[in-house]
Amino acid sequence: MDVLGHFEKHVRERLSKELVLLGYEGDLIMERPDHEMADFALPCFQFAKQLRKAPQVIAKELCSELTPDELISKVWEDRGYLNFRVNETMLGMMVVRDALDRHEDFGRGDARQGRVLLEHTSVNPTGPIHVGRARNPLIGDTLARCLRMCGHDVSTEYYVNDVGKQVVLLTWALAHLKESDVPVADRQKDDHRLVGYYQVANRMMESTPEVAADIAHMTQRFEAGDPEVISQVRKTVDMMLEGIRQSLSDINVTLDRYTYESQYILDGSARKVVDDLKASSYAEVDDGGYFLNLEEFGVHGRDTRFFFTRKDGTTLYTTRDLAYHMDKFGRADQLINILGEDQKLGQKQLASALKILGKDEAPECVFYSFVSLPEGRMSTRKGVVVYLDDLLDEAIERAFAEVCTRRPDLDDEHKRQIAREIGVGAVRYNIIRVQAEKQLIFKWEEALNFEGNSAPFVQYAHARCCSILRKTADYNREADLSVLSDPYERKLIWILAQFPEVVRQAGDKRRINMLPTYGHELASALNQFYGTVPVLRSEHQDARLCLVEAVRWALRNTLMTMGIAAPEEM
RNA sequence: GGGCGGGUGGCCUAGUCUGGAUAUGGCGGCAGCCUCCUAAGCUGCAGGCCGGGGGUUCGAAUCCCCCCCCGCCCGCCA
Numbered sequence: 001m002d003v004l005g006h007f008e009k010h011v012r013e014r015l016s017k018e019l020v021l022l023g024y025e026g027d028l029i030m031e032r033p034d035h036e037m038a039d040f041a042l043p044c045f046q047f048a049k050q051l052r053k054a055p056q057v058i059a060k061e062l063c064s065e066l067t068p069d070e071l072i073s074k075v076w077e078d079r080g081y082l083n084f085r086v087n088e089t090m091l092g093m094m095v096v097r098d099a100l101d102r103h104e105d106f107g108r109g110d111a112r113q114g115r116v117l118l119e120h121t122s123v124n125p126t127g128p129i130h131v132g133r134a135r136n137p138l139i140g141d142t143l144a145r146c147l148r149m150c151g152h153d154v155s156t157e158y159y160v161n162d163v164g165k166q167v168v169l170l171t172w173a174l175a176h177l178k179e180s181d182v183p184v185a186d187r188q189k190d191d192h193r194l195v196g197y198y199q200v201a202n203r204m205m206e207s208t209p210e211v212a213a214d215i216a217h218m219t220q221r222f223e224a225g226d227p228e229v230i231s232q233v234r235k236t237v238d239m240m241l242e243g244i245r246q247s248l249s250d251i252n253v254t255l256d257r258y259t260y261e262s263q264y265i266l267d268g269s270a271r272k273v274v275d276d277l278k279a280s281s282y283a284e285v286d287d288g289g290y291f292l293n294l295e296e297f298g299v300h301g302r303d304t305r306f307f308f309t310r311k312d313g314t315t316l317y318t319t320r321d322l323a324y325h326m327d328k329f330g331r332a333d334q335l336i337n338i339l340g341e342d343q344k345l346g347q348k349q350l351a352s353a354l355k356i357l358g359k360d361e362a363p364e365c366v367f368y369s370f371v372s373l374p375e376g377r378m379s380t381r382k383g384v385v386v387y388l389d390d391l392l393d394e395a396i397e398r399a400f401a402e403v404c405t406r407r408p409d410l411d412d413e414h415k416r417q418i419a420r421e422i423g424v425g426a427v428r429y430n431i432i433r434v435q436a437e438k439q440l441i442f443k444w445e446e447a448l449n450f451e452g453n454s455a456p457f458v459q460y461a462h463a464r465c466c467s468i469l470r471k472t473a474d475y476n477r478e479a480d481l482s483v484l485s486d487p488y489e490r491k492l493i494w495i496l497a498q499f500p501e502v503v504r505q506a507g508d509k510r511r512i513n514m515l516p517t518y519g520h521e522l523a524s525a526l527n528q529f530y531g532t533v534p535v536l537r538s539e540h541q542d543a544r545l546c547l548v549e550a551v552r553w554a555l556r557n558t559l560m561t562m563g564i565a566a567p568e569e570m
Numbered sequence: 571g572g573g574c575g576g577g578u579g580g581c582c583u584a585g586u587c588u589g590g591a592u593a594u595g596g597c598g599g600c601a602g603c604c605u606c607c608u609a610a611g612c613u614g615c616a617g618g619c620c621g622g623g624g625g626u627u628c629g630a631a632u633c634c635c636c637c638c639c640c641g642c643c644c645g646c647c648a
Contacts (some may be wrong), residue, residue, distance in 0.1 A: 166647090
């Protein structure tokens with residue numbers, strides 16, 4: 001158990017014992033008030049009814065029984081609250097020691113049972129990733145890192161949509177359009193080069209019936225299993241996917257596995273899903289197309305009919321997705337999907353269908369709202385987009401300019417390295433820091449924010465720690481930490497001590513936005529300490545160096561779980 | 571029409587699950603701080619009927635009901 005958790009458990013145990021003596025049975029709720037107020041607080045209103053006493057009286061009675069001990073330095077009553085101050089010296093010694101002993105494992109939870117399969121990104125390979133969709137890989141990758149930090153065994157997966165009209169259309173475009181037919185791409189990466197073909201072909205399909213018929217014919221050949229078309233489509237998808245993979249890699253996102261949708265047609269598992277569903281009592285037919293009646297699964301109105309075959313008997317996207325989920329359940333104990341909010345109904349229907357197929361668990365979903373532009377929604381098809389690659393380039397370029405003015409002493413390669421780490425960090429941080437359900441409007445000046453609540457702020461605090469540590473050849477890591485009693489030191493220790501708990505909660509609650517919030521808070525406390533309390537050449541130099549190194553590990557580990565580099569100088 | 575999610579100072583945002591003591595921070599604004607460990611920093615000031623209305627409660631940003639605004643979804647598409 002983490003150090004602060006140990007303190008809290010101790011307080012709870014002592015409280016429970018006293019409450020039993022007072023005649024109270026039941027749970028007790030403790031709070032973490034503002035640090036200036038107290039460390040732990042017990043609102044005694046919760047006991048008033050059962051004990052038939054005023055909260056103030058209960059608090060006073062508890063207060064007189066709960067004498068300070070090794071872990072608790074102060075207990076006092078205040079308007080019905082019983083407040084606690086922990087023994088800050090003890091907390092400081094224990095938590096700094098923990099960080100200095102465990103380094104990159106500081107904050108890491110004990111190994112947990114079961115394999116987690118986290119599906120994220122899974123964007124259609126029809127164009128480069130735009131910032132509207134970038135929320136998906138960033139939430140997914142950060143959650144994966146966070147869950148691993150919590151002690152889970154996590155593997156990540158991208159479901160590649162290589163079946164259907166969209167990819168056939170793109171394939172058709174590559175075969176029938178000349179380079180001169182499409183606008184010149186801004187960059188030579190295949191995803192950017194190819195998206196122009198996709199956009200032009202979409203317009204042609206809408207305006208000229210012959211093209212639409214041609215593409216429809218190609219789609220039929222594809223679905224009939226024509227090996228030539230299938231291999232052509234696969235080739236196109238792989239080109240596009242390589243570009244997407246590169247973009248993901250540029251923002252520190254790598255996936256453990258790419259699973260192609262076509263696999264489930266080829267291996268017959270989609271067909272098996274159709275057969276199994278047809279055999280169920282929920283299956284009905286309308287004009288040759290089979291659907292499930294989901295009335296009793298709480299899916300009402302027009303959404304009740306959940307089709308799983310076309311009238312010609314071929315499978316649908318949803319059918320393949322069912323086969324994919326059956327496959328995933330065979331490979332993991334727990335499924336998590338990161339999805340856009342437009343997938344909610346589909347996931348509900350999918351969960352019902354899985355139940356019909358005999359699975360009693362449903363995948364857990366994290367939904368996010370879309371990022372839009374001030375002008376409205378982004379669309380790859382219409383070309384109304386800001387691509388992730390462009391945002392990233394801009395961020396890195398601005399960071400580079402900033403590094404050049406601040407650190408002219410560094411060589412060019414080093415400056416570029418730091419600029420990359422800052423640019424990537426800023427982009428990741430700004431998307432991750434807001435709650436997933438909140439709708440975002442993309443604004444360049446916000447996405448490129450390098451001050452205040454931003455990645456560079458946290459990275460800078462880390463670099464400051466490194467800078468101090470770098471200036472001392474060596475120091476006594478066994479120094480007496482009980483001298484750390486300055487208010488800024490105590491505040492810093494208190495926030496440092498929250499780290500393991502923050503990681504745990506961010507993972508368990510799937511609320512990764514707690515990580516940037518915490519990172520900012522810790523960095524801010526470090527900056528305040530830095531500005532007020534001298535470390536080098538001070539009377540408590542070694543103890544303070546221990547604290548700085550402990551904070552450095554916490555900052556580094558916070559940044560790492562967000563997929564953001566922790567530069568040693570900037 | 572139905573379903574789901576958001577609404578917190580000028581702008582953005584934490585907290586809502588698990589109700590508690592003066593609602594978290596940032597941006598922007600104003601005023602200060604670099605002979606001292608990197609000023610991507612620090613300090614101070616101004617700015618809030620937590621969308622509106624009812625209810626539950628000793629106590630509501632948080633729970634319940636109604637309403638308003640914004641987003642998303644409601645294809646034999648993917």
